[in-house]
Amino acid sequence: MITDDAEALAVAAALADAFRPGAAERDARRQLPHAEIDQLSSSGLLGITVPRAHGGADVTAGTLTEVFRLLATADSSIAQIPQSHFVYVNVLRAQGSCGQQEFFFREVLAGRRFGNAQAEAGTAHAQDIRTRLKADGDGGFVLTGIKHYCTGALFAHWIPVLARGDQDKLHVAYVPRDAPGVTIVDDWDGMGQRTTASGTVRLDGVDVPADRVIPHHLTFEGPQLHGAYAQLLHAAIDSGVARAALTEAVEFVRTKSRPWFESESATATEDPLLVQRFGALELRARAAQALLESAARALDTAIAHLTDDTAAEASIAVAAAKAYSAETAVDTASALFEVAGTRAALESLNLHRYWRDARTHTLHDPVRWKVQHLGRYLLTGNRPPRHGLL
Structure with missing residues (x-):
C-alpha cells in the first residue's frame, strides 16, 4: 500500500530503473511485459488515486502525471498499458454509486487491473459507439459489440466497456476479462508501442449485472x-x-x-x-x-x-x-x-x-x-x- 505522493514517486522511479534495461529487447522480440505489469500491480502504484476514505493515497494529478512520465522514460509501452486503468478509476469516482465505489476500489487496492474496450473500427467517427448494452428483462444487461485498440485488456482483471444503452445514452460496463462471451484477441501489429497488446475485444452476449454499469453520460452534462x-x-x-x-x-x-x-x-x-x-x-x-x-x-x-x-x-x-x-x-x-x-x-x-x-x-x-x-x-x-x- 502506497500512502502518499512522495512514496508514489519513489516507487515509480524505482520501477522505471527496473524496467529500462529490458525495454529494447522486449520491443525487438515483441515480448509482452506480463512480469513487469505484475510487478507494477504488486508495487501498489495502481491504487494511488483511490480516495483516502476508501484506503487509497489519493495523489494529486501532478504526482500521477510524473509517475507516467517516469515510467515512459523507461518503456513507453508499459507506461501506456495502465493509462485506461486510471481513467476508469476516475469514472468510478465521478459517477459510481457508494456500493460500486466500495467494491471496485477494494479490487484496485488489491492489485486488480482495469483495461479498456472503447474504440471501434469502421464507424463514422470516434464518438460513434455502436456496442450495445440492452436490458435482459431480469434487472441486468446484455453487452454485444467489437472493440479495437483495447490497450490493457490482455493484462486486465476487469475490462471497462464503453457502450450505448437506452435512448443511446453512454454507459461503462465493468466486465471480468474471463466472463463468458468475452474474447480478447492479441492482434495488435503496430509499428510502435509493440508490447501494449492493444488488440481486439469481442463481446458476444455478455451478461452484466446492473451494479457493474456506470451512467457515463451524466459525466458530460x-x-x-x-x-x-x-x-x-x-x-x-x-x-x-x-x-x-x-x-x-x-x-x-x-x-x-x-x-x-x-x-x-x-x-x-x-x-x-x-x-x-x-x-x-x-x-x-x-x-x-x-x-x-x-x-x-x-x-x-x-x-x-x-x-x-x-x-x-x-x-x-x-x-x-x-x-x-x-x-x-x-x-x-x-x-x-x-x-x-x-x-x-x-x-x-x-x-x-x-x-x-x-x-x-x-x-x-x-x-x-x-x-x-x-x-x-x-x-x-x-x-x-x-x-x-x-
Whole structure:
C-alpha cells in the first residue's frame, strides 16, 4: 500500500530503473511485459488515486502525471498499458454509486487491473459507439459489440466497456476479462508501442449485472474533467519518450560518436554545432515538461473547485501540453539519428523504437484539433466542448 505522493514517486522511479534495461529487447522480440505489469500491480502504484476514505493515497494529478512520465522514460509501452486503468478509476469516482465505489476500489487496492474496450473500427467517427448494452428483462444487461485498440485488456482483471444503452445514452460496463462471451484477441501489429497488446475485444452476449454499469453520460452534462484527465496521462507518456530519446542521444554522442572533421574538435561533445543542436533539443524537452506540470496544476485546481471556468482552463492547459509534447516526442526521437550519425541506424541497437513509439502513440487523437481549441479560447473565450478527448 502506497500512502502518499512522495512514496508514489519513489516507487515509480524505482520501477522505471527496473524496467529500462529490458525495454529494447522486449520491443525487438515483441515480448509482452506480463512480469513487469505484475510487478507494477504488486508495487501498489495502481491504487494511488483511490480516495483516502476508501484506503487509497489519493495523489494529486501532478504526482500521477510524473509517475507516467517516469515510467515512459523507461518503456513507453508499459507506461501506456495502465493509462485506461486510471481513467476508469476516475469514472468510478465521478459517477459510481457508494456500493460500486466500495467494491471496485477494494479490487484496485488489491492489485486488480482495469483495461479498456472503447474504440471501434469502421464507424463514422470516434464518438460513434455502436456496442450495445440492452436490458435482459431480469434487472441486468446484455453487452454485444467489437472493440479495437483495447490497450490493457490482455493484462486486465476487469475490462471497462464503453457502450450505448437506452435512448443511446453512454454507459461503462465493468466486465471480468474471463466472463463468458468475452474474447480478447492479441492482434495488435503496430509499428510502435509493440508490447501494449492493444488488440481486439469481442463481446458476444455478455451478461452484466446492473451494479457493474456506470451512467457515463451524466459525466458530460456539467463541467467535467474526464477528457483532460485522460489526455494529461497521454501527454506525460509523450514527454517521457522525448526525454528518453534525448538521454539516449546524449549517451551515444558521449561514448560512440566522432567529431566531424571540420569542427576541429577533439571530441563530438565539443563540436559547436552539436552543442547548439543539443541545447535546442533540451530546451524543447524542458518546455514540454513545464507545460505538463502547468497542466497538472490546472487540473488539480479544477478538481478542488470544479466549475465551467476551471474545467475549461484545465482542458485548455492539457491541450497545450498534449500538442507540444506530441510534437516534441516525434521530433526529438527523429533528431536522435541526426546528432548520433550513421551508426545509430544499426538495427541491432533498436534506437528507432523511440521514433516508432512516439509516432504511434501520438496518433491517438489529432493534436491539430487541440490547437484549434486553443485558438478559439484565446480569440473568443469560447470554452472547449465537453467530450472525452479534450
